[in-house]
Amino acid sequence: MDIIERYLEEVLVANETTNLTRIVSRESAEILHIEDSLSGLNYINEAPGGPYVDLGTGGGFPGVPLAVKTGRDTLLVDSVKKKTAIIQGIVDKLGISNVSTYAGRIEDLGREMPSHFAVATARALSQLPSLMELASPLLFEGGLLICYKSHLSDEERNHALSLEDKLGLKCIHEDTFTLSDGETTRCMFVMQKFKDAEVKLPRKTGLAQKRPLK
Numbered sequence: 246m247d248i249i250e251r252y253l254e255e256v257l258v259a260n261e262t263t264n265l266t267r268i269v270s271r272e273s274a275e276i277l278h279i280e281d282s283l284s285g286l287n288y289i290n291e292a293p294g295g296p297y298v299d300l301g302t303g304g305g306f307p308g309v310p311l312a313v314k315t316g317r318d319t320l321l322v323d324s325v326k327k328k329t330a331i332i333q334g335i336v337d338k339l340g341i342s343n344v345s346t347y348a349g350r351i352e353d354l355g356r357e358m359p360s361h362f363a364v365a366t367a368r369a370l371s372q373l374p375s376l377m378e379l380a381s382p383l384l385f386e387g388g389l390l391i392c393y394k395s396h397l398s399d400e401e402r403n404h405a406l407s408l409e410d411k412l413g414l415k416c417i418h419e420d421t422f423t424l425s426d427g428e429t430t431r432c433m434f435v436m437q438k439f440k441d442a443e444v445k446l447p448r449k450t451g452l453a454q455k456r457p458l459k
């Protein structure tokens with residue numbers, strides 16, 4: 246069993262006592278966690294060299310599979326300490342030495358490590374305008390934000406595109422495909438940082454998700 250499979254197995258066992266993921270069957274998790282996470286590999290490989298951050302990592306997806314495959318220094322961020330503590334314990338046990346965790350808000354990380362990362366991912370976290378606002382301060386110029394969306398409405402897409410200049414992120418890929426279960430649709434929305442945001446970021450904690458920029 247490879248290291249990613251072993252990681253998944255540990256997460257599913259831990260999930261019996263702590264809520265890390267709603268996907269409990271091994272068969273579904275193979276597709277919805279491992280295959281889906283790794284569908285971001287081609288995009289992450291386009292990013293410049295440097296550290297990688299997974300925003301709102303939950304049970305460590307897509308962060309851990311992408312960290313293992315790319316070997317990048319990886320930080321998994323989640324505001325729920327119980328989750329990051331479990332994930333840290335599992336990566337330590339498996340000797341995945343390029344992965345560490347940050348228990349806290351993404352906005353606080355943005356204050357502590359501005360322009361530090363070459364790539365950020367976000368799956369099942371927020372709408373695109375919020376993701377752009379949260380990720381922009383963390384990325385250095387040229388860095389990529391890879392958003393895993395299940396469905397993208399015209400309204401959400403257009404709102405995101407209208408914020409490109411304000412947040413310094415430009416869409417470079419928008420791809421939709423189906424996973425191997427034949428039914429799960431994945432939309433990848435990939436943005437590149439081309440300048441610093443025109444507004445001071447991070448705003449007050451919580452605002453990016455509660456009151457997205459217009």
Ligand code: SAM
Binds near residue numbers: 266300307323349368
């Ligand atoms: N990315 C994982 C996945 O796709 O399986 C987990 C998705 S889960 C629905 C969203 C996670 O984001 C939760 O664990 C939540 O605690 C975390 N989260 C939401 N907003 C956050 C913020 N502003 N800073 C840090 N973590 C946040």
